[in-house]
Amino acid sequence: MTRTKTRDLIEQKADDLFYENGFEATSFADIADAVGISRGNFYHHFKSKHDILDAVIDRRLAKTARMLESWDADKLPQARILSFIRILLTNQTRIMAFGCPVGTLTTELAKLDHVAQSRAAEVFTLFRDWLADQFHALGHGDESVSLALHLLGRSQGIAVMASAYRDETYLRAEVAALEDWLDTVTTKHR
Amino acid sequence: MTRTKTRDLIEQKADDLFYENGFEATSFADIADAVGISRGNFYHHFKSKHDILDAVIDRRLAKTARMLESWDADKLPQARILSFIRILLTNQTRIMAFGCPVGTLTTELAKLDHVAQSRAAEVFTLFRDWLADQFHALGHGDESVSLALHLLGRSQGIAVMASAYRDETYLRAEVAALEDWLDTVTTKHR
DNA sequence: ACAAAATTAGGACAATCGTCCTAAATTTTA
DNA sequence: TAAAATTTAGGACGATTGTCCTAATTTTGT
Numbered sequence: 001m002t003r004t005k006t007r008d009l010i011e012q013k014a015d016d017l018f019y020e021n022g023f024e025a026t027s028f029a030d031i032a033d034a035v036g037i038s039r040g041n042f043y044h045h046f047k048s049k050h051d052i053l054d055a056v057i058d059r060r061l062a063k064t065a066r067m068l069e070s071w072d073a074d075k076l077p078q079a080r081i082l083s084f085i086r087i088l089l090t091n092q093t094r095i096m097a098f099g100c101p102v103g104t105l106t107t108e109l110a111k112l113d114h115v116a117q118s119r120a121a122e123v124f125t126l127f128r129d130w131l132a133d134q135f136h137a138l139g140h141g142d143e144s145v146s147l148a149l150h151l152l153g154r155s156q157g158i159a160v161m162a163s164a165y166r167d168e169t170y171l172r173a174e175v176a177a178l179e180d181w182l183d184t185v186t187t188k189h190r
Numbered sequence: 191m192t193r194t195k196t197r198d199l200i201e202q203k204a205d206d207l208f209y210e211n212g213f214e215a216t217s218f219a220d221i222a223d224a225v226g227i228s229r230g231n232f233y234h235h236f237k238s239k240h241d242i243l244d245a246v247i248d249r250r251l252a253k254t255a256r257m258l259e260s261w262d263a264d265k266l267p268q269a270r271i272l273s274f275i276r277i278l279l280t281n282q283t284r285i286m287a288f289g290c291p292v293g294t295l296t297t298e299l300a301k302l303d304h305v306a307q308s309r310a311a312e313v314f315t316l317f318r319d320w321l322a323d324q325f326h327a328l329g330h331g332d333e334s335v336s337l338a339l340h341l342l343g344r345s346q347g348i349a350v351m352a353s354a355y356r357d358e359t360y361l362r363a364e365v366a367a368l369e370d371w372l373d374t375v376t377t378k379h380r
Numbered sequence: 381a382c383a384a385a386a387t388t389a390g391g392a393c394a395a396t397c398g399t400c401c402t403a404a405a406t407t408t409t410a
Numbered sequence: 411t412a413a414a415a416t417t418t419a420g421g422a423c424g425a426t427t428g429t430c431c432t433a434a435t436t437t438t439g440t
Contacts, residue, residue, distance in 0.1 A: 002437090003386075022301040024215050028428065038389045040431085045387090049428065099297050106354040107289050107297065111212040121354045149351060149360055150367065157347025161339060164296040164311045170339055177340065192407090193417080217397065228419045230401085235417090239398065 007045050007055075009035050015056045019094075019101045023053060023108055050116065057119050060101070064123050068130045077134040078186045084131060084151070085178050088158055088171060096166050100159035102127075127152055138186055147185065154178055197235050197245075199225050205246045209284075209291045213243060213298055240306065247309050250291070254313050258320045267324040268376045274321060274341070275368050278348055278361060286356045290349035292317075317342055328376055337375065344368055 013034040017026040028049070032042045046052040071083040088095060098104065102123045109117035131148035140147055155178075162171040203224040207216040218239070222232040236242040261273040278285060288294065292313045299307035321338035330337055345368070352361040 006387080020301065022214065022298065024212065025302060027426075029426080038391095039428095040390060041388045043429070047429085098301055103350045103354070104297055104301070107294055107350060108212065110353050111210065111288055111294070112215060124351070124354055146363060150364065153347035153351040153360075153364060154344065155347065156350040157343035157345065160293045160297060160346040160350065161314070161343040163300050164293070164314055170343075173336060174340065174343060196417080218399085219396080228421095229399095230420060231418045233399070237399085 003045075006035075006037070006041075010037075010042065010045055010052070011055050011059050014052050015059055018053075018056055018105065020098050023105065023114075024112060053114075053116050054119070057116060057123070060123050061126065064126045068126065071130075077137040078182060081131065081134050081151070081182055082179065084127070085155070085175060085182065088155060088162075088175050088178075092168065092171060095159050096162050096168065096171065099163040100156060103156045103159060124152060135185075140185075151178070154181075193235075196225075196227070196231075200227075200232060200235055200242070201245050201249050204242050205249055208243075208246055208295065210288050213295065213304075214302060243304075243306050244309070247306060247313070250313050251316065254316045258316065261320075267327040268372060271321065271324050271341070271372055272369065274317070275345070275365060275372065278345060278352075278365050278368075282358065282361060285349050286352050286358065286361065289353040290346060293346045293349060314342060325375075330375075341368070344371075 010031060014026070014031045017030055017034060021030075028039055028042055031052070032039045035042070046055065071080045074080045074083065102120070106117060106120045106124070109120050128145065128148045131151055132144040135144035135147045154174075158171060158174045158178075161167070162174075200221060204216070204221045207220055207224060211220070218229055218232055221242070222229045225232070236245065261270045264270045264273065292310070296307060296310045296314070299310050318335065318338045321341055322334040325334035325337045344364075348361060348364045348368075351357070352364075
C-alpha cells in the first residue's frame with residue numbers, strides 16, 4: 001500500500017483508540033491489530049509513541065478547523081454558535097460513552113505530565129477563537145473571549161457529567177439550557 | 191507497624207497518585223515506593239489493583255461525606271452551596287494541575303470500561319443529593335436535582351478548562367459567575 | 381525488465397506490568 | 411517466655427510494554 005494511505009489508516013485507528021480507551025491504555029500492538037498490520041510496519045511509519053500522538057493531534061486540529069469552516073456557511077453568528085452547542089447532540093452516544101475527545105485527552109496528558117499537553121489544548125484554542133469571533137460579531141467586544149471560554153467550559157462539564165452517569169436526559173436538558181443562555185446573550189445586544 | 195496504619199498509608203498514597211498521575215499510569219511499584227514498603231508487603235494488604243482502587247473510592251466517599259457534614263454547620267442553604275462552589279478556589283492549585291479528582295477518575299474508568307466506574311461516580315451522587323437537598327430547602331421542589339446536576343456540571347467544566355489552560359484568571363471569573371448564578375437562583379425564590 | 385527504494389513481517393531486546401510465593405522478621409497471644 | 415499469627419522483604423512468574431533490527435516482499439524509477 002502507498003505510504004500516505006497506510007499512515008492515514010494508522011492515524012485514523014489510533015485517533016479512535018486514543019479516544020475510546022485513552023492514550024496510555026492504547027499500545028502499539030492495539031493500533032497495529034486494529035489496522036491489520038505488523039508492529040514492525042507500524043514502527044516504520046511512526047518511530048515513537050510521541051510521534052503517533054503528535055500525528056493524531058495534528059489530525060484533530062485539521063478536522064476541527066474544517067468543521068469550523070463548514071459552520072461558517074451559516075450567515076448568522078448565533079446559528080454558528082448553535083452548531084457548536086449541538087455537537088453534544090450529534091456525538092451524543094460517543095460522548096456518553098467516552099466523554100469529549102478534547103477534554104479527556106488534555107486531562108490525561110496533564111496527569112502524565114506529557115509535553116504534548118499544550119498542543120492537545122490547541123484544539124480548545126481553535127474553538128475558543130472561533131467562538132470569540134462569533135461573539136464579537138454579536139457585539140460583545142472585550143467580553144467575547146470570556147464568553148467563548150464560558151461556553152467551552154459549559155460544554156465540557158456537560159460531557160463529563162453525561163458520561164459519568166450515562167444520562168441522556170441530563171445531556172438534553174443541559175443543551176436546552178445552553179441554547180436558552182445563547183438566546184439571552186444574543187438578544188441582550190440587539 | 192499495625193495493620194490499619196499501613197493500610198491507611200497505602201490508601202493515602204494511592205489516592206494521591208491516582209489523582210496526580212491517573213489510575214492506569216500508577217503501578218504497584220509506584221505506590222509501594224511512595225509508602226516506602228516492598229511490593230510483597232503491599233500485596234499482603236491489597237491482593238489486586240481492583241482492591242486498592244475500591245479502597246481509594248471508599249476513602250473518597252467517606253471523605254466527601256465528612257466534608258458535606260461539615261458544611262451543614264452553616265444554617266443557610268445558600269451559604270452551604272457557596273462552600274461547594276468555593277472548593278474550586280480552595281483546591282485551585284491542584285485542580286489547575288490535575289483537574290477534578292472525581293471527574294477525571296470517572297472519565298478514565300469509563301474509557302477503561304472498568305467495573306468500578308459506577309462506584310466512582312457515587313462520589314458525584316453524594317454531592318448531587320446533598321446539593322439537591324439545599325436547593326429543596328430554598329424552595330425549588332422538583333427542580334432541585336436538575337439544579338444540583340447543573341451546578342456539578344458547571345464545576346466540572348471549570349475544572350477541565352482551568353487545567354487545560356492552567357488559567358487562574360478564567361477559574362476565578364467562572365467561580366464569580368457561579369456565585370452570581372447562585373444569587374439569581376436563591377433570590378428568585380424568596 | 382532491472383536496479384533502487386520503500387514497505388512489510390516477524391521476532392529480539394530490556395524494562396515493567398500485575399500477580400504470587402517463600403522465608404525471615406516482627407508482633408500478638410497464651 | 412514459648413507458640414502462634416501477622417507483617418514484611420525480596421525475588422520469580424509469564425505477559426506486555428515501547429523500541430529496534432533484519433530480512434523478505436513490494437513498489438517505484440529508469
